[in-house]
Amino acid sequence: METLSIDTLLEMQRRMLRIRAFDERASKMVKRGHIPGTVHTSIGQEAQVVGATMALSPGDYTTGNHRSHGHPIGMGSPLGPLMAELVGKATGVCKGKGGSLHLADFAVGSLGESGIVGSSIPIAMGAALSASVRGTEQVALAFFGDGAANQGVLYESMNLSGVWNLPVIFLCENNQYALSTPAHTVTSGVIADRAAGFGMPGIRVEDGQDVLAVHDAVSTAVARARAGEGPSLIEVVTYRYNEHSEGLRLGTDYRPADEREAWLKKDPIQLFREHLRSQGVSADELDAMEAEVLAEVDEAVAFTDASPYPDPSVAFDDLYTDTEYAA
Amino acid sequence: METLSIDTLLEMQRRMLRIRAFDERASKMVKRGHIPGTVHTSIGQEAQVVGATMALSPGDYTTGNHRSHGHPIGMGSPLGPLMAELVGKATGVCKGKGGSLHLADFAVGSLGESGIVGSSIPIAMGAALSASVRGTEQVALAFFGDGAANQGVLYESMNLSGVWNLPVIFLCENNQYALSTPAHTVTSGVIADRAAGFGMPGIRVEDGQDVLAVHDAVSTAVARARAGEGPSLIEVVTYRYNEHSEGLRLGTDYRPADEREAWLKKDPIQLFREHLRSQGVSADELDAMEAEVLAEVDEAVAFTDASPYPDPSVAFDDLYTDTEYAA
């Protein structure tokens, strides 16, 4: 395991806190009707997101899924335009056209979240193809869930990227459920074990709540990819605290009553706080960081509130690069 | 390895001969314009087809692909309506509507060949689901090529049939090429090895020219399936002698010059003839069988020639069960 600077460790904690605080606020805003539609939070899964995104470098690419806020935040996207997007404001990162399910911030390498389960996996592979053809050292990483791991396009993409030896990492966020469906009831075999048949390493990070464990596994895959050794599959075992999506009111009866309690005890942010304390970071400094992050989220909301809704005509831009819409 | 009766062994040889003779005739008929379009022959792959189909029992199901004549012949479908179908006659097994790419003979459990690579794989799984829900002992087998093994739907189907524990066998006919493309250049990993990650046995039959080796592997999978132990993946290594499809005139430059010669030495029909001889079957008996099969093909052609073309109005039947076509 590579030794990381204390600054890097602190930045990990900061990004995890950002995801947590952003999603807790977003959850409230959905319930109050401030955000239309629904959102899927990454609360509980911060270590998995940040461990992965911080193993990447500037210029690298990610694609994600419906559990979508953590990925761009992990890549360093500023919170204001993300929050404004969730509310549908003109200043949103996608001008209000995308919403929670379709965040993207190309400035930080976030090539887009996908509401269609599994659908963004080959997009990341395409970015890796581009890097490979252009001869750069860029790497691409596709985030997807345990549910998405049963979409055929994943295996096509694993095969094709294996054949073309592309610098891509397939990162399965196994939070053990797809909506109401326990992963083990719809998964034959073990996801990470599927890599072998496609000629690539398959790593299962059992402690996906440990940001360093995730970071380590992903860093190894990134190093491989950059060295021209091709793709990897990484399965990270984690847990979502909230219901599938905020306000769905499906409840979580499909999960054993005490399961969540057990996972709360392994909270990634709490665990890493303890680790940082053990590395000599003071409680005050960590408290201050938490306060700063909360302030950032407040600012993002203030930015959002101060922003106008898009003009209706904006709905008719951006379909093509060069053609005006004509009914 | 189960001991097979001499009658069974003879029937294996007979079916291999049928496929060979039928396809050799069909190839000629394409080149002479007697069969419109093109056909994909199974010449060279007879052991793989017959070893598999003869491991099945009446009531079992198969689906196949564009290399399509061997599968129904292996299942025992009579040659006349198959040949008539290739020519587009009214007496064709599909009334002339299907053609070479879409043979099907439900009477022998052949649920249809598919011109779309990979597309019939889940159909076989569905037949297995049906058997499972209805509580019968039927088994389904999907034939597909090494090329099709890179279609995502295969892995979806492997997973789903694993989860539902369905009596289905995924049989990959690895003839080492998909059209002009060598399998090893577009396949990452080993096809049979992909089974493990999906929680099922994956068997690679290295000597796919040995009908008994194929029969043995498939019989084991069939027994498992019938015993309620779920699906299997079997990869059979084999070789097609002819070009990808008759009359394509792509040639076969993409294959090393001596490769075919080497495979011709392992001809499945010749090898099995020797085996039968060693089991005490006389050369006369085997010669007679060959003559009988050739006569069967002659009869099939005579049947075809004597059959009328379908009335043009037939094109407008059979789309729905209960609705007349209305322009």
Place this chain on the structure above:
Amino acid sequence: MTVMSFLGAIGAAQREAMDADERVIIFGEDVEANVYGTTGAGKTRSDKGDFLQMYGRNRIRNTPISEESMVGAAAGAAMTGLRPIVDLSYSSFLYMAMDQFVNQVAKNRYMFGGQASMPVVFRSAMFYGLNTGAHHSDRPYPMFMNVPGLKIIAPATPTDAKGLLRSAIDSDDPVLTFEACLLWGSKEDVPEEEFWIPLGEARTAREGTDVTVVAISSSVPEAVAAAEALAASEGVSVEVIDPRTLVPLDRDAILRSVHKTGRLVVAEPAHRTCGAAAEISAHVVEEAFGVLKAPIVRVTAPDMQIPFSTALEKQMYPTRHTIEAAIRRVLDLPASAEATELASASAQ
């Protein structure tokens, strides 16, 4: 009769069909937990899990997220003795299985010369108008209408939802259902007993003599509202026809109405180009040109993807105001100031 919601009606049809024929099975993502509210006891989502308890895991099956193999499995099962209902949840997910729909489900019976029949139903809901953004908001039924061999229903009322779905399940041909989520909550008296509405018969949602509006799915209540408004304000008599089944389409009913009125507006929530409205318009101009007194006007979603923001999305679908504006156009009535304003506020 009992008051039933649209969603409850779907559940009721499924339950009755499961009771009547043990070859009927349901599979889909999250059907065991009744996440989408149609595998419960038939009225509300609170009867969660009922189907699983009533019919067991052999007939009610959760699937992995593998639409392509689900659709293929249903096709294979339908060809071999079952009558599956596949719950595909959102219509936007049908694309994952497009090959299976077009190349297997629609073609097999035909290609195999009638050896196969394909008694299978694929249900999905169109979730547009609910701020879910471009991925979840599709209304893709027109592309399936271009595929011979599929039947398609798009009911607009709870009664039609129940009666058409039951006919779909009992049909020996593959049927796709497109259920507008905006209609899920709508309620009306629905017969409690089993009943069947034949595929291919349009419903006259409102009789009239001056102009025909053919409206599809969630555009039906909008068209009726426009008709009422125009009756009140202008004394105009608008006939509203709801085809209910898109394939086979009740072309005769549409032509009969146009023969009576001489004028036609077609309203639907799909994208404009090559939509159902285009088909209906083209058919009518070819078959009833002589009786047409005015252009046929389409009211559709524009050829644009669906934006997320409420500020942007609400203008994307036909409303009573845009339909009213179209009716005024074909009747040569002055544009109502109010309707024009509301139309331009609510649609482009």
Place this chain on the structure above:
Amino acid sequence: MTVMSFLGAIGAAQREAMDADERVIIFGEDVEANVYGTTGAGKTRSDKGDFLQMYGRNRIRNTPISEESMVGAAAGAAMTGLRPIVDLSYSSFLYMAMDQFVNQVAKNRYMFGGQASMPVVFRSAMFYGLNTGAHHSDRPYPMFMNVPGLKIIAPATPTDAKGLLRSAIDSDDPVLTFEACLLWGSKEDVPEEEFWIPLGEARTAREGTDVTVVAISSSVPEAVAAAEALAASEGVSVEVIDPRTLVPLDRDAILRSVHKTGRLVVAEPAHRTCGAAAEISAHVVEEAFGVLKAPIVRVTAPDMQIPFSTALEKQMYPTRHTIEAAIRRVLDLPASAEATELASASAQ
């Protein structure tokens, strides 16, 4: 100028684009061996393998048979600096990748508020009329026309094939090409130098004043033949418009022609319901009702799958005879005995 086949013209456009811009790459099944004849030196299949030799394996890539991930890979590559051309060989295989086409290729730029552009071309050939049966004979462009965000070309001549494909490759938006295999062998003089035909501009294949025929893809030569026959036999002047680009469609050119002639026939090889002909008819009746002197008649493939047998298949697509019959109908000319017979022999 040099005589070039349709297929050769495609190869030439690809070669020129590859020479002009190193971001252009080609991948697809069997492109290295030039199986489909468009990755050779530009004239015949005999120049097999040339592209691979000229551009190397970094830019000319064989793929596994994995259409869905190929299309997704192209989309991801296009968003990050390449300009891929994906050879999907047959149009019937596009369904495998439908989710990627609709949900990623068509939507990404829009959903992401213009952050992405998507310069990518997806080529495929429509192999109908060649006795390949239902799986390989599809002409599915209408379903893609219903998806906002895609551009679509369907050239009918070698010149258009070269010039439109070049514009497609140079476009910053995703373009699908539908190339009718029946036209592959057609030849004409084509400029040897680089040239671009703008997307969205129709071509007048033949000028005329009495009736407009809008014809698509392989229906264009059939329409021209029908026009010549009618000019000879009846002295009728038929204008034939070939839109060439289906999205964006040159609606103005069509309307201009109908304003001149007052009569319209639309011919295309796709299935009838919700086809391009429906769109064109619906648009014209809405925008030019006042000038229409006769019903708009569609000549299309019926809503039927494609049978294999020559005896069955030959009647499935528009021919000069069925187009002639339609023109006679809108002109109120008596059906020609010969044309009627040939039409009923060659189409239903």
